[in-house]
Amino acid sequence: MTKLSVNVNKIATLRNARGGNVPNLLKVASDIERFGAQGITVHPRPDERHIRYRDTRDLKKIVATEFNVEGNPNPKFIELVLGVKPDQVTLVPDAVDAITSNSGWDTIKHQEFLREVISKFKDAGIRTSIFVDPDEQMVKGAKSTGTDRIELYTESYATGYSSNKEMAIKPFIEAAKMANSLNIGINAGHDLSLENIQFFSENIPGLLEVSIGHALICESLYLGLDNVVNMYLNKLK
Ligand SMILES: CC(=O)[C@@H](O)[C@H](O)COP(=O)(O)O
Numbered sequence: 573m574t575k576l577s578v579n580v581n582k583i584a585t586l587r588n589a590r591g592g593n594v595p596n597l598l599k600v601a602s603d604i605e606r607f608g609a610q611g612i613t614v615h616p617r618p619d620e621r622h623i624r625y626r627d628t629r630d631l632k633k634i635v636a637t638e639f640n641v642e643g644n645p646n647p648k649f650i651e652l653v654l655g656v657k658p659d660q661v662t663l664v665p666d667a668v669d670a671i672t673s674n675s676g677w678d679t680i681k682h683q684e685f686l687r688e689v690i691s692k693f694k695d696a697g698i699r700t701s702i703f704v705d706p707d708e709q710m711v712k713g714a715k716s717t718g719t720d721r722i723e724l725y726t727e728s729y730a731t732g733y734s735s736n737k738e739m740a741i742k743p744f745i746e747a748a749k750m751a752n753s754l755n756i757g758i759n760a761g762h763d764l765s766l767e768n769i770q771f772f773s774e775n776i777p778g779l780l781e782v783s784i785g786h787a788l789i790c791e792s793l794y795l796g797l798d799n800v801v802n803m804y805l806n807k808l809k
Pocket residue numbers: 579581582614615617642664671672673703761762763785
C-alpha cells in the first residue's frame with residue numbers, strides 16, 4: 573500500500589493572506605488525519621511565505637500520523653529539523669527565490685554535502701529522503717549518500733500525462749527499479765493529482781508514499797476535503 577501524506581502548505585498560504593488564524597492550520601491537519609490520510613507534509617521556505625518555522629514546531633505536537641518536513645538543508649533548516657525531530661526529512665535543492673521546487677539533487681556533484689547532512693539527521697533518529705529526478709545515475713548517487721529513501725520529482729510525469737502517459741512514466745519505472753535493486757525506499761511528489769495518481773501508483777514498483785498538496789487542496793474547493801482525501805486513498809489501494 574502507498575501512504576498518502578497531505579502537504580498543507582496551501583492552507584498556510586490562505587491563512588497568511590489575512591494575517592489571522594483562519595483557516596486554522598493545526599485543525600485542518602488534524603482533520604486531514606481524521607479523514608484517513610497517513611501523513612502530513614510541510615515545506616517551510618526561508619521567506620516563510622506559507623509554512624512558518626513556528627508552524628512546523630506546533631504541528632509536531634499534534635500530528636499523530638507520519639510527519640514529513642521538506643526543504644533545502646541550509647543551517648536554519650537543519651537546526652529546525654533537529655529540534656522538531658519529524659518522522660522524515662526530505663531534502664530538496666530549491667533556490668531561495670524559487671516559486672516551487674523545480675529540480676532534483678545532483679547526487680553525484682553534491683554527494684559529500686548530502687552524506688554529511690544525512691548522517692546528522694540519521695544520528696538524530698530521523699528517516700531521510702532526497703528529492704531526485706527520475707534518472708538512474710542520480711538514484712545510484714543517492715545510494716552513496718546513505719539516504720533511506722528518495723522522493724521522485726514527478727513534475728515531468730504530471731505534465732506529460734495527458735499527451736502520453738506511458739511515455740511520461742517510463743523514466744520513473746526505470747528509476748524505481750534501480751532504487752528497488754539498491755534497497756532504497758521510494759516516495760514521490762509534485763503536481764500529482766486525482767487525474768494522474770492511480771496510473772502512477774499502479775505502475776511504480778515499491779512506491780511507499782506520495783506527498784500531495786497543490787492539486788489536492790484545489791480539488792477540495794469543489795469536492796470537499798474529506799471526500800478528496802478518501803478519493804486519493806481509494807486510488808492508492
Ligand atoms: C518538494 C516538492 O515537490 C514541492 O512540491 C513542495 O513541497 C511544495 O512546495 P510549495 O508548496 O512551496 O510549492
